Amino acid sequence: MGVVNATPDSFSDGGRFFQPAAAVERGLRLAAEGADMLDIGGQSTRPGATPVAPAEELRRVLPVVVALSRQTDVPISIDTSSAKVAAECLAAGAEAINDVTALTADGAMASLAAASGCGVCAMHMQGTPQTMQIQPRYADVVEEVFAWLAARRDALVAAGIARDRIALDPGIGFGKTAAHNLAILNHLPRYRALGCPLLVGLSRKAFIGHLIGDAAADRSAGTIGAVLAAARQGVEVLRVHDVAAARQALVVFEAVGGLAKVDGRR
Ligand code: HH2
Numbered sequence: 208m209g210v211v212n213a214t215p216d217s218f219s220d221g222g223r224f225f226q227p228a229a230a231v232e233r234g235l236r237l238a239a240e241g242a243d244m245l246d247i248g249g250q251s252t253r254p255g256a257t258p259v260a261p262a263e264e265l266r267r268v269l270p271v272v273v274a275l276s277r278q279t280d281v282p283i284s285i286d287t288s289s290a291k292v293a294a295e296c297l298a299a300g301a302e303a304i305n306d307v308t309a310l311t312a313d314g315a316m317a318s319l320a321a322a323s324g325c326g327v328c329a330m331h332m333q334g335t336p337q338t339m340q341i342q343p344r345y346a347d348v349v350e351e352v353f354a355w356l357a358a359r360r361d362a363l364v365a366a367g368i369a370r371d372r373i374a375l376d377p378g379i380g381f382g383k384t385a386a387h388n389l390a391i392l393n394h395l396p397r398y399r400a401l402g403c404p405l406l407v408g409l410s411r412k413a414f415i416g417h418l419i420g421d422a423a424a425d426r427s428a429g430t431i432g433a434v435l436a437a438a439r440q441g442v443e444v445l446r447v448h449d450v451a452a453a454r455q456a457l458v459v460f461e462a463v464g465g466l467a468k469v470d471g472r473r
Contacts, residue, residue, distance in 0.1 A: 208244045208284070209237030209450040210410065211275075213267045218253035219411040219426075220448060227270040231278070234271065238281040240451035244303070244444070245279070247271050247296070248286035252307050252381070254340040261289040269295055276300025284328065290315035297323050305406075307332055307381065309359045321367030328374045328406050328444075329359045333382025340382070348387040349394045352377045356401055374444060376406040385417040392433065395440035408446035409433045431456045439466055 213230040215222050224230040234245045249267035250259040259267075264287060275283055276299060284303035285296040290313040293304045297319075303326030310316040310329060320327050331352045333343050345351045356375045364370050377391045377398060388409075398405050409415075415429035416422040427449060434445050434453050438460065447453045460466065 208246050208406070208444050208446040209234070209240070209242035210408075210446060210448045211237065211245055211247045211271065212251070213247060213249050213271050214251050216253070216256065217248070217251045221251065225267070227267075227274070230271040231274040234275045235278060237450045238275075238279045241454040242281055242450045244282045244284055245275060246284045246286050246305055246446060247275070247301070248305075249292070250287065252336045254336060256336045258337075261291045264289060264292045265295055268292065269299060272296045272299045272301050282326075284326070288312040288316070290319045294319055294323075297325055302326060303328065306330065307336075307378070309356075310363060311359075317363060317366035317368065320363070320372075324369075324372070326372045326374070327363065327368055328376055329356070329363060330376035330381065330406075330408075331355050331359075331378040336381075343382045343384055343387060345387060348383065348390050349397055352391060353397060353401070356398065360401060360403060370403065374404045374406045375401050376408065379407060379409045380412045380414065385414045388412070388414040389418075392436065395437060395442055399441055404443040405441070406444035406446060407437050407442045409437065410447040410449070427452065435460050435465060 211230050211234045212220055212224055215225045224233045237245060247268050249264040272283055283301040284305045285293055285301045286305045287293050288306050288308045304320055305328040307330045333339055360373060363373055379388050410430050411426040415426040416424060435456060437445060438457055
């Protein structure tokens with residue numbers, strides 16, 4: 208999944224693709240690089256980000272969704288927690304909703320997803336982007352995130368969303384310390400028991416800077432290390448900014464036996 212941030216303030220590429228034309232060009236480039244899906248966002252969810260009104264979010268993303276759905280066959284997901292934004296983007300050609308609140312923030316989101324038959328990604332977050340990095344706390348982060356995702360999966364199915372249209376995401380960096388993120392990334396196979404495809408967004412995130420002891424370093428190479436580890440643990444969808452690099456690494460990793468230990472069959 209390639210990330211297209213039509214925002215002025217995203218944590219790693221804020222402002223670079225804020226203008227619709229730049230975002231469309233970025234999306235087409237990620238598609239050409241081999242993205243299997245494009246995730247279009249009009250609101251940063253980085254820690255402390257200021258919420259954006261749905262009208263402004265729509266102004267940012269709708270032209271991008273319209274243009275990309277005309278110019279590429281790669282499925283488009285809309286990264287939003289607003290049912291109004293999601294509805295307009297689905298009508299314009301998006302096929303999935305990626306909601307970092309797991310469809311809890313907007314009461315109309317689950318019924319929209321159920322009625323439209325779109326794909327859904329439900330992500331775990333402790334708190335909100337405004338509060339989430341103020342002392343996140345868990346007794347057992349792996350199991351608490353697991354239980355929360357299981358409950359959300361059940362609630363979404365009860366709301367009429369087909370189970371095979373739901374992907375679940377433990378939410379790396381969303382209300383988690385570096386230690387919490389590492390615990391989750393070391394136990395990704397646990398989440399297979401949820402019975403839904405797993406999506407993980409770890410691209411360029413702060414835990415990489417923390418691990419190498421340099422918060423300001425370029426995190427591209429660290430991202431690739433984490434992408435390969437997640438793939439080896441069976442994660443189906445990897446949300447990344449640099450599709451070409453991730454795809455090249457994954458192709459080679461698989462070809463040289465990197466996935467072999469997953470199931471022992473090869
Ligand atoms: N991470 C970000 C945004 N959306 N969605 C899912 N499902 N999982 C994630 O881990 C995830 C996400 C944050 O990354 P980015 O979009 O690059 O930054 P920003 O929120 O600042 O725009």
